[in-house]
Amino acid sequence: MRRVDLGWMRVFVEVGRAGSLSEAAARLNITQPAVSYQIRRAEGEFGVALLLRKARGVDLTAEGRALYDILARAVTQVDALAEELRPQPRRKALRLFTDYAFSSLWLMPRLHLFRAAHPELELQIVALQHAGVRAEGEMAVVFANRAELGAEAVQIMPEAVVPVCAPALRAGLPAGVLPDAPLIHLDAEPGAVWFDWPSYLRALTLARDPHAERGDLRFNTYALVIEAALAGQGVALGWRGLVDRLLARDQLVEAGPELSSPERGYFLVATGPRDAAAEALWSWLRAEAGLSSG
Known part of the structure; x- marks a missing residue:
């Protein structure tokens, strides 16, 4: 045949x-x-x-x-x-270092927008308790004092906090009055650069019954702090920019006066020159933070 x-x-x-x-x-x-x-x-x-x-x-x-x-x-x-x-060409990989709070509460709800705008780029988010750049050409979003960073650092979110809680804990109270409920603390190392409950209460000269602290809760990550607040377990300090989406949806409500520290907050930092891919991520982060390109 x-x-x-x-x-x-x-x-x-x-x-x-x-x-x-x-x-x-x-x-x-x-x-x-x-x-x-x-x-x-x-x-x-x-x-x-x-x-x-x-x-x-x-x-x-x-x-x-x-x-x-x-x-x-x-x-x-x-x-x-x-x-x-056939072997597929590897897409350009970018790494962004940041902390757990920023990655889960600010970045994750927006990440699909970056992927839609830059499908050719592969983005790796590295969440750490204390974020920072690790190698030449890498990028990070860090919480710091402005004086600690170089001139190239760009502040994308100044520090401003407001007590937040589940709506049921706030019901019936006048505006700006802190509910008589357990406080939810974020454990941090001594000398932390952000507001905590003791520094917040001192700054606003708000008195609190010392015995009330017996019912307070403490967590080592901010995501758990917010989960506890959402579950009605107490009152947490909410950082503007991180909890805005939850406040807009009435999943959390404001439960006290705001306190700010403009010289502190989240900063965008990088080491060395940025290639086209890194520049795309840098510009996107600035734009999402409401800053002009640069």
Whole structure:
């Protein structure tokens, strides 16, 4: 049994799909005479006409249709397998270091916007208790005093806190009055640069029954602090920018006066020159923070 030479197979399938020798030639990026030659080879292999030539385009004969139905599936499957097996070029990978609070409460709700704007980039978020850049060319969003950072650091969120709690804890109280409820603390190392409950109460000269502290809660990550507040377990300090979305949805409500420290907050920092990919992330973070490009 003589085996059929299949070198013309893709050309025949493309002619069947296009219904035109010239269109098939354009799709395959070859000349029309080359397409005609391959069709003649196919018809010679089978000894029957596979195409009906018309004034404009071609139709498949019954024999051509039977052959096309087999080969079209095969060509499609081969192309899909080749796509699966070929090594894919790695997308440019970016790393952004930040802390748990910023990554979960500010970045995650917006991350789909960056991915939609830059599908060609692969972004790795590295959340740490104390974030900072680790290598040349990397980028971080850090909470710090302005004086601790270089001139290139860009403040994207000044520190401003307001007590927040579940709506049920705040019901019936006058505006600005701190509910008589457990305080939810974020544990931090001595000398932390952000507001905590003791510094907040001192700054606003708000008195509190010392015995009330027996029912307070303490967590080592801010995400857990907010989860506890959402669950109605007490009152937490809410950082503007991090809890705004929850306040807008009335999942949390303000439960006391605001306190701010403009020289502190979240800053965007980087080391070394930024390539095009890093510049795209830098500009996007600035824009999402409401800053002009730069």
